[in-house]
Amino acid sequence: MENSETQFSSKDFHKTFATPNLVIPEKLIHKNVEQAGEHNQFSAERKHPVFFVDLPSKNVSMTIGGLLPDQMTNRHRHTYETVIYVIEGEGYTEIEGTKVEWKAGDAVYIPSWAWHRHKNLSNSNNAKYIACENAPQLQNLGVALREEEGRDL
Template sequence: MHNIKFFIMDTNEKKFSSKDFHETYARPTFIKPSKLIHRNVENEGVHNQFSAERKHPVFFIDLPSKNVSMTIGGLLPDQTTNRHRHTYETVLYVIEGTGWTEIEDEKVEWKAGDAVYIPSWAWHRHGNLSSTESAKYLACENAPQLQNLGVALREEEGRDL
């Protein structure tokens, strides 16, 4: 993902109001980020605090996106996560295994190759259907965008309620 830099308007230039939305003239420039690749994500180990809180292994992907985050979530055999909700959207892409995601009052089952959408502020949790095999998924979220705007909230059942 590219970082885009917008030039700040000089205070001597015109001030815009809501009626002037069509007069904005951004001049973006590419700024190369300090990091373009995070190699061997899972070899760095799980993010211990987050993994313990969520009750399943989580691997953070450390790249400089200001809008989208990506993590690798793992579910051990028979494992179920805590119910939680957050103001950011989540899309899960299942890499391996079989399981389910409960979103509010609906439970959807998934397997490798499936994608699951979790709307913002929906109570949800995940579970592994297998007693012998782990499950693994990528979770993509717009959390950094909402964090940068100061509107990201997260509630964990049993901790916050």
Template sequence: MSKVEKTTAGVQKTVHAEQKQFSSKDFHQTFSRPVYIKPSHVIHKNVEKAGVHDQFSTERKHPVFFVDLPSKNVSMTIGGLLPGQLTNRHRHTYETVLYVVEGKGWTEVENERVEWEAGDAVYIPSWAWHRHQNLSDSEPAKYIACENAPQLQNLGVALREEEGRDL
């Protein structure tokens, strides 16, 4: 139950009584009650200076820098493709949006190739086979990848598959 009270300044505020514990039979009685929970930190300084994520970078065969923030729904990484590099084909249940910071290359999504360059954004749908290639033989390419992987991991439905390895 909630009740409305006036503060000494005359402003109305809602005061909530102790919250009821619900069970499955009460699903129709539940209402969203957003609560601010202070995160452990809200900034990750100098992401690339913290170093590449060794295990993931080795597996992907190109440098990847994880952004260490306490988001439960989205992740961000900084990825790089070495000159001429072609990644393995892979797929995952989470969506990805790449923002190309530097370089030129292409991304193949389900056998459809799209070329990109600095300033472009590329969408990779969930569970689509895809891979990326840097078109330059002398300059690296760099992108920022935003994904909803943490959300799906928290729900227990995040999957990732590398062609030839996980099949």
């Protein structure tokens, strides 16, 4: 079977096998995610702390995000879907003009290419969430796009 670095073309259709080839990666756990430190570039762009979970998934990503007291992110959109699970705090996510209020224990779905932003409603406590996205899958297909309001693609 072809290795993961191989690019397939239409002549390789016959190489689609009925039985998957199991590959166990070396890294199966990322311990103490937040202790590894913020992702500096992404945190700066998003204007709030973001911690990437560093595992070899080629289809799904996971990050831990935080919103400081009374903080609101920039409006942005992307071609990948997002599911957010709120760990701490309360606030809302505005999705295409619809305000979706959330608190710890809630999950929020953000559709592909929907303008959205997040707001922490507390004046004194941080909000924290886990975000899961199919970004790696779309990046591997070459169709992942992301846009911040007021900035060109």
